[in-house]
Amino acid sequence: MDRDQQIxxxxxxxxxxxxxxxxxxxxxxxxxxxxxxxxxxxxxxCLFLFFYTLISLFIINRYVNIRSLxxxxxxxxxxxxxxxxxxxxxxxxxxxxxxxxxxxFKNTEQKGTGGAIQDEGRTASAxxxxxxNAPGVGxxxxxxxxxxxxxxxxxxxxxxxxxxxxxxxxxxERAVEGYMHILVSDKNNNFPSxxxxxxxxxxxxxxxxxxxxxxxxxxxxxxxxREFISDxxxxxxxxxxILAYDTSGNLIIKRxxxxxxxx
Numbered sequence: 001m002d003r004d005q006q007i008x009x010x011x012x013x014x015x016x017x018x019x020x021x022x023x024x025x026x027x028x029x030x031x032x033x034x035x036x037x038x039x040x041x042x043x044x045x046c047l048f049l050f051f052y053t054l055i056s057l058f059i060i061n062r063y064v065n066i067r068s069l070x071x072x073x074x075x076x077x078x079x080x081x082x083x084x085x086x087x088x089x090x091x092x093x094x095x096x097x098x099x100x101x102x103x104x105f106k107n108t109e110q111k112g113t114g115g116a117i118q119d120e121g122r123t124a125s126a127x128x129x130x131x132x133n134a135p136g137v138g139x140x141x142x143x144x145x146x147x148x149x150x151x152x153x154x155x156x157x158x159x160x161x162x163x164x165x166x167x168x169x170x171x172x173e174r175a176v177e178g179y180m181h182i183l184v185s186d187k188n189n190n191f192p193s194x195x196x197x198x199x200x201x202x203x204x205x206x207x208x209x210x211x212x213x214x215x216x217x218x219x220x221x222x223x224x225x226r227e228f229i230s231d232x233x234x235x236x237x238x239x240x241x242i243l244a245y246d247t248s249g250n251l252i253i254k255r256x257x258x259x260x261x262x263x
Contacts, residue, residue, distance in 0.1 A: 107169075145169055145176050146218065146244055146253050153240065153259050159229035160184075160237050160259055166244065167221040178252060179213035181243040184228050186235040210245040 021042060024034040151164040168176045183202060185191050191202040201208035216222055228237050237259055244253045 145246070146178075148242060148253065148255055149221070151257070153257060156227060156229065159227065160240075162224070162226045162228070162240060164224055164242070165221045166216065166218060166224060168218045175217050175219045176246075176252075177217045178215075178244050178246040179210050180216050180224070181207050181210075181213040181241075181245075182224075182226055183207070183241040183243065184237045185239050185241070187238040188235075205241060206243070206251075210249050210251075213243075213245065216244075 020036040020038055022034055022036045024032055026032050145168070147167050147169050149165045149167050152162070154161050162182065166180065170176070183191055183205065185205075189205075191205075201212075207213065230236055240257045240259055242253070242255045242257075243251060246252050
Protein backbone atom coordinates (compact mmCIF):
# COMPACT_ATOMS: atom_id res chain seq x y z
CA MET A 1 0.00 0.00 0.00
CA ASP A 2 1.52 3.33 -1.02
CA ARG A 3 1.57 6.44 1.08
CA ASP A 4 -1.52 8.03 -0.46
CA GLN A 5 -3.69 5.00 0.33
CA GLN A 6 -2.40 4.97 3.89
CA ILE A 7 -3.34 8.64 4.32
CA UNK A 8 -6.84 8.06 2.89
CA UNK A 9 -7.37 5.05 5.15
CA UNK A 10 -6.23 7.06 8.16
CA UNK A 11 -8.57 9.94 7.33
CA UNK A 12 -11.46 7.55 6.87
CA UNK A 13 -10.86 5.89 10.21
CA UNK A 14 -10.45 9.23 11.98
CA UNK A 15 -13.59 10.85 10.44
CA UNK A 16 -16.26 11.95 13.03
CA UNK A 17 -19.04 9.82 11.50
CA UNK A 18 -17.05 6.62 11.65
CA UNK A 19 -15.82 6.89 15.20
CA UNK A 20 -17.48 4.85 17.90
CA UNK A 21 -17.85 5.55 21.59
CA UNK A 22 -16.74 2.87 24.00
CA UNK A 23 -18.72 2.62 27.22
CA UNK A 24 -17.16 0.74 30.11
CA UNK A 25 -19.05 -0.47 33.20
CA UNK A 26 -17.15 -1.62 36.25
CA UNK A 27 -18.83 -4.03 38.61
CA UNK A 28 -18.44 -4.20 42.38
CA UNK A 29 -15.93 -7.04 42.24
CA UNK A 30 -13.73 -5.32 39.69
CA UNK A 31 -15.20 -6.99 36.66
CA UNK A 32 -15.31 -4.62 33.71
CA UNK A 33 -17.83 -4.74 30.91
CA UNK A 34 -17.57 -2.58 27.84
CA UNK A 35 -19.48 -2.01 24.65
CA UNK A 36 -19.27 0.42 21.81
CA UNK A 37 -22.02 2.70 20.50
CA UNK A 38 -22.00 4.50 17.24
CA UNK A 39 -21.84 8.23 17.66
CA UNK A 40 -24.52 8.68 14.99
CA UNK A 41 -26.92 6.35 16.81
CA UNK A 42 -26.24 8.14 20.08
CA UNK A 43 -26.90 11.50 18.43
CA UNK A 44 -30.25 10.38 17.01
CA UNK A 45 -31.23 8.83 20.33
CA CYS A 46 -30.54 12.09 22.14
CA LEU A 47 -32.55 14.04 19.58
CA PHE A 48 -35.45 11.58 19.93
CA LEU A 49 -35.45 11.85 23.71
CA PHE A 50 -35.30 15.64 23.47
CA PHE A 51 -38.30 15.94 21.14
CA TYR A 52 -40.16 13.22 23.02
CA THR A 53 -39.73 15.20 26.22
CA LEU A 54 -40.96 18.38 24.55
CA ILE A 55 -44.04 16.69 23.12
CA SER A 56 -44.81 15.00 26.46
CA LEU A 57 -44.57 18.33 28.28
CA PHE A 58 -46.88 19.93 25.69
CA ILE A 59 -49.46 17.14 26.04
CA ILE A 60 -49.34 17.24 29.84
CA ASN A 61 -49.71 21.02 29.83
CA ARG A 62 -52.63 20.77 27.43
CA TYR A 63 -54.29 18.12 29.59
CA VAL A 64 -53.92 20.27 32.71
CA ASN A 65 -55.43 23.29 30.92
CA ILE A 66 -58.38 21.29 29.57
CA ARG A 67 -59.02 19.72 32.97
CA SER A 68 -58.95 23.14 34.62
CA LEU A 69 -61.35 24.52 31.98
CA UNK A 70 -63.63 21.52 32.45
CA UNK A 71 -63.78 22.09 36.20
CA UNK A 72 -64.66 25.74 35.64
CA UNK A 73 -67.43 24.79 33.19
CA UNK A 74 -68.71 22.10 35.57
CA UNK A 75 -68.90 24.63 38.41
CA UNK A 76 -70.76 27.08 36.17
CA UNK A 77 -73.15 24.36 35.04
CA UNK A 78 -73.82 23.42 38.65
CA UNK A 79 -74.58 27.05 39.49
CA UNK A 80 -76.94 27.29 36.51
CA UNK A 81 -78.74 24.09 37.56
CA UNK A 82 -79.15 25.38 41.10
CA UNK A 83 -80.51 28.69 39.78
CA UNK A 84 -82.84 26.79 37.43
CA UNK A 85 -84.16 24.65 40.29
CA UNK A 86 -84.77 27.78 42.32
CA UNK A 87 -86.54 29.46 39.39
CA UNK A 88 -88.65 26.35 38.81
CA UNK A 89 -89.74 26.34 42.46
CA UNK A 90 -90.54 30.06 42.26
CA UNK A 91 -92.52 29.43 39.07
CA UNK A 92 -94.54 26.67 40.72
CA UNK A 93 -95.26 28.94 43.66
CA UNK A 94 -96.31 31.72 41.28
CA UNK A 95 -98.59 29.34 39.36
CA UNK A 96 -100.19 28.16 42.58
CA UNK A 97 -100.63 31.76 43.69
CA UNK A 98 -102.16 32.65 40.32
CA UNK A 99 -104.51 29.66 40.52
CA UNK A 100 -105.59 30.72 44.01
CA UNK A 101 -106.18 34.28 42.78
CA UNK A 102 -108.16 33.00 39.80
CA UNK A 103 -110.24 30.82 42.08
CA UNK A 104 -110.79 33.77 44.43
CA PHE A 105 -111.94 36.06 41.61
CA LYS A 106 -114.12 33.30 40.20
CA ASN A 107 -115.78 32.80 43.58
CA THR A 108 -116.21 36.55 43.92
CA GLU A 109 -117.91 36.77 40.51
CA GLN A 110 -120.12 33.80 41.27
CA LYS A 111 -121.19 35.38 44.53
CA GLY A 112 -122.58 38.24 42.47
CA THR A 113 -124.40 35.93 40.04
CA GLY A 114 -125.17 33.15 42.49
CA GLY A 115 -128.13 35.05 43.93
CA ALA A 116 -130.20 34.41 40.81
CA ILE A 117 -129.46 30.69 40.95
CA GLN A 118 -130.25 30.54 44.65
CA ASP A 119 -133.48 32.49 44.12
CA GLU A 120 -134.49 30.01 41.42
CA GLY A 121 -133.80 27.14 43.80
CA ARG A 122 -135.74 28.79 46.63
CA THR A 123 -138.73 29.41 44.34
CA ALA A 124 -138.79 25.79 43.17
CA SER A 125 -138.45 24.63 46.77
CA ALA A 126 -141.28 26.85 47.89
CA UNK A 127 -143.52 25.57 45.10
CA UNK A 128 -142.66 21.99 45.97
CA UNK A 129 -143.25 22.45 49.68
CA UNK A 130 -146.53 24.21 49.02
CA UNK A 131 -147.81 21.06 47.28
CA UNK A 132 -146.42 18.54 49.80
CA ASN A 133 -143.89 18.30 52.58
CA ALA A 134 -142.69 14.80 51.68
CA PRO A 135 -139.22 13.82 52.96
CA GLY A 136 -136.36 13.48 50.52
CA VAL A 137 -137.08 16.57 48.40
CA GLY A 138 -134.20 18.33 50.05
CA UNK A 139 -133.44 21.86 51.09
CA UNK A 140 -132.87 24.37 48.24
CA UNK A 141 -130.15 26.22 50.14
CA UNK A 142 -127.04 26.05 47.95
CA UNK A 143 -123.46 26.30 49.17
CA UNK A 144 -119.99 26.63 47.64
CA UNK A 145 -118.69 23.26 48.76
CA UNK A 146 -118.69 22.02 45.14
CA UNK A 147 -118.64 23.63 41.71
CA UNK A 148 -118.74 22.62 38.04
CA UNK A 149 -115.73 23.15 35.80
CA UNK A 150 -114.66 22.26 32.23
CA UNK A 151 -118.24 21.84 31.06
CA UNK A 152 -118.50 20.56 27.48
CA UNK A 153 -121.87 19.96 25.83
CA UNK A 154 -121.90 18.71 22.23
CA UNK A 155 -124.35 17.07 19.90
CA UNK A 156 -124.17 13.37 19.07
CA UNK A 157 -125.86 11.56 16.18
CA UNK A 158 -129.27 11.57 17.84
CA UNK A 159 -128.73 13.31 21.15
CA UNK A 160 -126.12 15.18 23.21
CA UNK A 161 -122.95 14.33 25.14
CA UNK A 162 -122.01 16.09 28.39
CA UNK A 163 -118.59 16.18 30.07
CA UNK A 164 -117.72 18.14 33.20
CA UNK A 165 -115.87 18.06 36.51
CA UNK A 166 -117.52 18.27 39.90
CA UNK A 167 -114.85 20.06 41.95
CA UNK A 168 -114.37 20.14 45.71
CA UNK A 169 -114.10 23.85 46.57
CA UNK A 170 -112.39 23.12 49.89
CA UNK A 171 -109.16 22.35 47.95
CA UNK A 172 -109.14 18.78 49.13
CA GLU A 173 -108.96 19.65 52.83
CA ARG A 174 -112.00 17.49 53.47
CA ALA A 175 -113.96 15.14 51.25
CA VAL A 176 -117.42 16.13 50.03
CA GLU A 177 -120.09 13.43 49.93
CA GLY A 178 -123.49 13.59 48.32
CA TYR A 179 -125.70 12.65 45.38
CA MET A 180 -125.50 13.88 41.79
CA HIS A 181 -128.48 14.37 39.44
CA ILE A 182 -128.30 15.28 35.75
CA LEU A 183 -131.78 16.14 34.49
CA VAL A 184 -132.49 16.63 30.80
CA SER A 185 -135.66 18.29 29.53
CA ASP A 186 -137.14 19.00 26.11
CA LYS A 187 -138.37 22.33 24.83
CA ASN A 188 -141.74 21.81 26.56
CA ASN A 189 -139.96 21.44 29.93
CA ASN A 190 -140.75 17.75 30.11
CA PHE A 191 -138.27 15.32 31.68
CA PRO A 192 -138.45 11.97 29.81
CA SER A 193 -137.45 9.08 32.02
CA UNK A 194 -135.23 7.68 29.26
CA UNK A 195 -132.84 10.58 29.86
CA UNK A 196 -132.98 10.96 33.62
CA UNK A 197 -132.20 7.58 35.11
CA UNK A 198 -131.55 6.99 37.96
CA UNK A 199 -133.47 10.12 38.99
CA UNK A 200 -137.17 9.38 39.43
CA UNK A 201 -140.22 11.34 40.32
CA UNK A 202 -139.09 14.73 38.97
CA UNK A 203 -141.35 17.51 40.14
CA UNK A 204 -140.91 21.20 39.32
CA UNK A 205 -137.47 20.46 37.91
CA UNK A 206 -136.26 18.68 41.07
CA UNK A 207 -136.04 14.99 41.99
CA UNK A 208 -138.52 13.95 44.63
CA UNK A 209 -135.92 11.68 46.22
CA UNK A 210 -132.41 13.09 46.33
CA UNK A 211 -130.90 9.69 47.24
CA UNK A 212 -131.96 8.34 43.84
CA UNK A 213 -129.04 10.23 42.29
CA UNK A 214 -125.51 8.93 41.81
CA UNK A 215 -123.59 8.78 45.06
CA UNK A 216 -120.18 10.54 45.12
CA UNK A 217 -117.31 11.16 47.51
CA UNK A 218 -114.92 13.84 46.19
CA UNK A 219 -111.52 14.69 47.63
CA UNK A 220 -110.47 17.00 44.78
CA UNK A 221 -112.71 16.47 41.75
CA UNK A 222 -114.68 13.82 39.89
CA UNK A 223 -115.04 13.57 36.12
CA UNK A 224 -118.50 12.93 34.64
CA UNK A 225 -119.38 11.76 31.14
CA ARG A 226 -122.98 11.29 30.06
CA GLU A 227 -124.67 10.55 26.74
CA PHE A 228 -128.35 11.34 26.22
CA ILE A 229 -129.71 9.70 23.06
CA SER A 230 -133.27 10.35 21.91
CA ASP A 231 -135.46 7.97 19.93
CA UNK A 232 -138.06 8.71 17.28
CA UNK A 233 -140.76 9.30 19.89
CA UNK A 234 -138.65 11.70 22.00
CA UNK A 235 -137.70 15.25 21.12
CA UNK A 236 -134.11 16.40 21.17
CA UNK A 237 -132.83 17.64 24.57
CA UNK A 238 -133.31 21.36 25.11
CA UNK A 239 -131.77 22.01 28.54
CA UNK A 240 -129.66 20.25 31.15
CA UNK A 241 -129.90 20.74 34.90
CA ILE A 242 -127.01 19.57 37.08
CA LEU A 243 -127.86 19.23 40.77
CA ALA A 244 -125.94 17.94 43.74
CA TYR A 245 -127.22 17.22 47.25
CA ASP A 246 -125.27 16.55 50.40
CA THR A 247 -126.00 13.52 52.57
CA SER A 248 -128.54 15.54 54.57
CA GLY A 249 -130.57 16.41 51.47
CA ASN A 250 -129.40 20.02 51.18
CA LEU A 251 -129.05 21.25 47.59
CA ILE A 252 -125.42 22.33 47.35
CA ILE A 253 -125.36 23.22 43.66
CA LYS A 254 -127.81 23.69 40.79
CA ARG A 255 -126.89 24.71 37.27
CA UNK A 256 -129.19 24.94 34.24
CA UNK A 257 -127.72 25.02 30.72
CA UNK A 258 -129.52 25.56 27.44
CA UNK A 259 -128.44 23.19 24.67
CA UNK A 260 -130.57 24.43 21.78
CA UNK A 261 -127.64 26.29 20.24
CA UNK A 262 -125.05 23.59 20.86
CA UNK A 263 -123.25 22.57 17.68
